[in-house]
Amino acid sequence: MGRFEKKDDDEYEYPFEHLDKGQVVQEKRVFNDTQIHPRKCSFVISEFLYLLARGDTFTKTEATDVFFAATKLFQSKDIPLRRMTYLLLKEFSTISQDAIIVTSSLIKDMSHKIELYRANSIRILCKIIDASSLPQLERHFKQSIVEKDPHVSSAALVSSIHLLRVAPDTVKRWANEVQEAISNKSNMVQYHALALLHRIKQHDRLAVTKLVSSLIRGSLRSPYAQCYLIRCAVEVIEETNTEDRTFYDYIESCLRNRNEMVAYEAARSICSLKNASLKELTSAVGILQLFLSSSKPTLRFAAVRTLNKLAQTNPLAVVPCNLDMENLISDSNRSIATLAITTLLKIGNESNVERLIKQISNFLGDINDEFKIVVVESITMLSVKFPKKFKHLIIFLNKILRDEGSLQLKQTTLDAILNVVNHIPESKEIALNELCDFIEDCEYPDLSVQILHLLGQEGPLTSSPSKYIRYIYNRISLDSGTIRAAAVTSIAKFGLLYEPMRQKVVILIQRCLLDEDDEVRDRATLYLRLFKEDNIKLLGRILLDDVHVPMLNLQRSLETYLESPAAEPFDISKVSTVIEAHSPVLGDKGSSKPSSTANTPKAMSLAGSDKPAAATGQSAQEAYAAQLAAISNFATYGKLLKSSELVELTETETEYVVSCVKHVFQEHLVFQFNVTNTLNDQLLENVYVKMVPSNSKLVKYEFHLLIESLPYGEPHSCYVSVRIPPGAYPTLSFTNMLKFKVREVDPSTGEPDEGGFDEQYNIEDLEVVPKDYMLRAVCPNFQEEWKRLPEDIQSIQTFGLVSIKNIDDAIKEIIKTLSMAPCEKSEVAQPKANKHILYLSGRFVNGTAVLTRARMKIDGSGQSVDVELTVKSEDEIINEFVSSAFA
Amino acid sequence: MSNFLYSVKYFFILDNKGNRIIAKYYSNDFENVNKQKAFEKRIFEKTAKAYSNVIIYVVGDRDQNELALLHVINSFTETLHSLSENGINKKTILDNINLTLLTLDEIIDEGIVLESDPTVIADRVGIRVEGEQDDLDQSISQVITSANNFLKYLNK
Known part of the structure; x- marks a missing residue:
């Protein structure tokens, strides 16, 4: 930040502070004076420009008025006024109507003797001209491009770059002139000429x-x-x-x-x-290393950011910068310091990681919560890399947990500890001990409840369960109702899982029968009764089994139920078991970006449009169901059984961006194509996708719904519906063609031309695969279910996953291909394991529960992973069908 | 190819309360002005505050060369530096709003850097440079600090 002025300026009245648009619009009449006053007019223009820069908006009519009033100022010969007029016209040309009318005045200025006129008139012209009138101006543009004066030449070149979007064919004809401009003496002209030439030849x-x-x-x-x-x-x-x-x-x-x-x-x-080879990287890293000790913060920042990124893929190359990075830990710019730390953690090795953690602990007091979260997340990664160092990691994380901090920081830290515990079983006891101390005075009830839950789950299985009971019981005597209730449940779990303590647990629970909180009393009464009846089986189901449906879905269904209470009681079996795509169950938590960091603007602007799930908080499936239900053609199709993930059918940078969602109904498949037109000079009409099936016997074309009008930048959907025989689940592929009518649009006015022509556009093939008929569904007691399902009709197949070299990737690949939900935390493999068993459960669209077990092992050569896949359900055909995903 | 040419996505100047003084958006990432301002507020909250009553932000793509953005901010402040003895503050910016906006217009055209030499820019804008600028070096170092404050957001 520039320390430009230190004066207290709170009372100071700034110019324009209360500038009012209506008043300024009135003032524009000075433009009409027969005798033009350059100073007065300049001032009014300044006001208009300030309004725009401040964020005021003008309607089309207002803008047009201003634009045309300003054209009167072409009569004045005052140079500063002309410069201001140009800027005003340029800014208003895109919001005003019929701006093209000033073309002739601008063309006149393009050959004016003053360079400033020539340069600026061309910059406005490129904004208002359309493809059809540009050829008449070619001579002027070519001339300006090769001008010696850098001001004019640069303006012409940059304007031509803009025009490439409007009239590429015309601009491409200027390549010779642009080539000539590359040898212009001016640095900027060289740059602009190179950029334009490259863009002309791009394809x-x-x-x-x-x-x-x-x-x-x-x-x-x-x-x-x-x-x-x-x-x-x-x-x-x-x-x-x-x-x-x-x-x-x-x-x-x-x-x-x-x-x-x-x-x-x-x-x-x-x-x-x-x-890049390590040798090649060495010289580049050498330069960045010099920058690390620069006195300029931007240089240090740029260097450390690049090295941080490199450390993700090639930590070894960054090692030489170790010492310089360590010096940056105390950099006064916290962004630099944080990047340095996370880089160091990435390139750290077993021997120095301990020292590093210590060093970081020393300066923790200086940084704010947001940066601490970043540090905590990097530390979590370390636990995977150096499992032996868990003790230091846990102690470090615990220190953050104990220090002052926001709930968000503490939640992240607690998650990190849980992550370490899940990855490294040996760390369990030390983590539990630390957490016991922590709940003694934890200021956030949410965290206390989570920790009590963890203690109940893991404590009884440790070598000395009895030591945890005291900490838990302390909560009952000292804390609020919610926490007391969690503590009672936690204690009951000890009684259930660790028999020697059962008697003591019963006594403790008895003491809670008179608790003032209803929930605590209810829980205590229930547990006590079951303990006394020795009904361990039921107790186990109550205490240990999770609800059969994802909590989020249950919550949403309950909320809907409460909004419009029906006569019949709430039915849990109707709650969707589909797990959201972002579910942490997938186990890739470490790689996902934390939600605490700022969204990029792009992500924010996308959220509203084609990703209904993110915006409204309902599940994607429900959002699609609502969307399709609103279309009358699908009204008779019945319940939406499954919607696939979004499949991209084009690159994201192409003229027309198309993606597809496959919807499965009882007797229909509906393909929803989301189409975005990224060309601002085109309006598409009657847009639809022509699909040709690879096997026309399997499906029967029903109808398609087209997009009547697809303007630039707004995504819309068109649909194709095909009929499938009842009870059949066809797998096939489609070749697709986007068909539409193009109408040219003048980007400055947004008005489409008359006429237009038919056009088609190749998009990628689309496959319908077994997973399109499979829903993720959690199965709380996998092993029991697995034993129950018949063995004689199960399907077993073995195959190799070629070019997948480690267990983690194999797990991800299998989950992705089958689209089923992992059970029993089996989606997390031991670090560096070379074999693993993955349990998955799902529900076929016809309601059949399907379980699979995938045993996998890294092949001897290390180049692939061998898999034995067993699929079980009540239906042999479904078993074969699910297996065929890997055929 | 990652985009070097369209260097600047947004340019804005906020006062010491995080309110917009002026802003220019070269890409349509936001639906409306309110969303732009919300974005500015978020960045402002993350900016380390110093003594000045204005903060100048130049925002580029995450793949952008950070030093290229620094150049933009340098060109801007060095050009305006000659306006007032007190350097750049809210008052000089608003008093000379015409020159401020012209300067910006001469430096960036739709996100593309049009010119970077402060003397050339001042000439095109019509700022009369009086005498030598002794404290140019100092202002550069101040500006670097400022540039750095927004660069960190690109990393998010």
Whole structure:
């Protein structure tokens, strides 16, 4: 932050503080004065521009009025006023109607003797011109591009870059002029010319390679152009897999560039190369290492950020910076310090991790909760990497838990501890001991309840269960109702799981019978009765079995039920067992980004549109069901049985972005295509997808629903419905073609042209696979169910997962292919295990419960994972069908 | 190819209470002005506060070269530096709102860096440079600190 002024300015009245739009709109009449007063007019323009920059919006009519009033100012010869007029026209051209009318005045200025006129008129022109009138101006543009004056040439080149979106074919004809501009003496012109030329040739890989290889031999001086060229060179290397070393050599030579921006661009590019060797990385890391000790914070920040990223994929390459990183732990800029710490944790080894943790503990007091959360998350990763160091990790995490902190920080920390406990069984006792101390004075009831739950679950299974009871019972005498209730349950679990203590537990529970809290008394009474009847089986179900449905779904169903109470009682079997995609059960918690960090704006803007689940908090399936129910054509289809995940059918950067969701009904498949038009100069009409099935006997085409009008940037859905025979679950693939009518749109006004033409667009094939008919469903007592299901009709098959080299990836692959829910925490393998058993459960769309067991082992060569997959259910055909996912 | 050309996504100047003084958004990531302002507030809350009554933010893509963004902020502040002896503050920005907005317009065109040399920019905007600027170096170092404060958000 610039320390520009230290004066207290609270009382100061700033200019424009109470500027009112209506008043300014009135003031624009000075533009109409017969004798134009440049100063007065300039001031009013300033006011308009300030309103825009402040965030006021103008309606189309208002903007048009302002725009046309301002065109009167072309009569004035005052240069500062003209400059302001240009800016006003440029800003209002995109909100005003019929802006194209000023074209002739601007064309006149394009050949004016003053450079400022020429440069700025072209910048406005590129905003208001459309593809059809551009060819008439070609001569002016070409002339301006090759002008010696850098102001004009730059303006023309940058405007042409913008015009590439509107009229690519016309702009492409200017390649010769642009080529000439590259040798302009001005740094900026070189840069803009290079960027435009590259963009003109973008789709011709050979031409790009030629352009880049000729320029890297040349002598571009402009730092911006050099940075751009480095990125082009990276593109050539990555896309053509060229053996030619000249591209890499160029990037490496830039490492020694005197301009820091260029040297840094070269270094970060090398670090980002997919196949960079350790030797190649060494020189890049060397430069970044120098930056680490720079006096400029931005340089240190940039370097540490790049190294942090590199450490994820190639920790070894970053090791030489160890010492410099350690110095940054105490950097006054906390972002730099935090990045340094997380980098160090990534590159740490068994021998120095202890010292590192100690070092971090020392400065914990200086950083805020948000950064602590980042640190805690990196520490969690360490537990996987160095399981032997669990003791230090637990002590460190516990220290954070004990210190002052927000609930969010403490919850993250507690989650981290639970994570360590889950991964490293040996850590259980020490973690439980620490947590016992912690609940003695924990300020957050939520956390106390979670810890009591954990104690009840794990405590009885430790070597000396009795020592935990005292801590738990203390809660009953000292804490609030919610916590007391949790404590009673926790104690009861000790009685259930550790028989020698049963008598003592009964006595403790008896003391709670007179508790003032209803919940505590109820729980105590129930447990006591069951203990006395020795009904251990029922007690076990009450205390240990989880509810058969995901809690979130249950909560939502209960809320809906309460909103409109029905006559019949609540039926838990009607609660959806589909687990949300983000469920932590999948076990990839470590890799997901914490929710505490700021959402990128992109993520926020997406949330509303095509991802209904994220926005409304209801499950994706329910959201789709509601969406489809609103369409009358599907009204007779019955209940929506399953909706697949979103399948991308195009790259995300293409002109039209298409993704698909497959919906399964009793006798129909409905394909929902979400289509986004990313071209602002096109309006699409009658958009639909033509699907051709690989086997036309399996499905029968019913109808499609098209998108009548698809403007730029707004995602809409079209549908195709096919009929399937009752009781059949066809698997097949479809080749697809997006069909539509294109109408050209003037991006400045948004008005579509008359007419238009039919067009089609290739999109990727779509497959319907077994998992499309499978719902994730939790099975609380897997082993029992597994024994119950008949063995004679089970399906067993063995196969190898080629190119999957470790158990974790194999687990993910199997879960993904079957789309079933993991049970008994079997989705978490022992660290570095070479074999593992995964239990999955699901419900077929016809309601049949399906269980699978996957035994897996890393192949001797280490190049693949062997799997034995057993599928069990009451239905042999379904067993075979589920197995066929791996056929 | 990751985008170097469209260097700047947003540019805004907030006062010491986090309220917008001026802002320019070069990409349509937000539906409306209120969402933009909410974003500005969030970033402001994360910014380490110092003595000044204005904070200048330049936001780029996460893949952007941080030093290229630093250049943008340097070009801007160095150009405006000659406006007032007190340097850049809320008053000088608003008193010279025309020159401030012209300067921004000469530096960034739809997210593309149009010019980076402060002398050239001042000339195009019509700021008369009087005498030598002795404390240029000092202002650079101040600006670097400021640039750094927004860069960290790109890492999120």
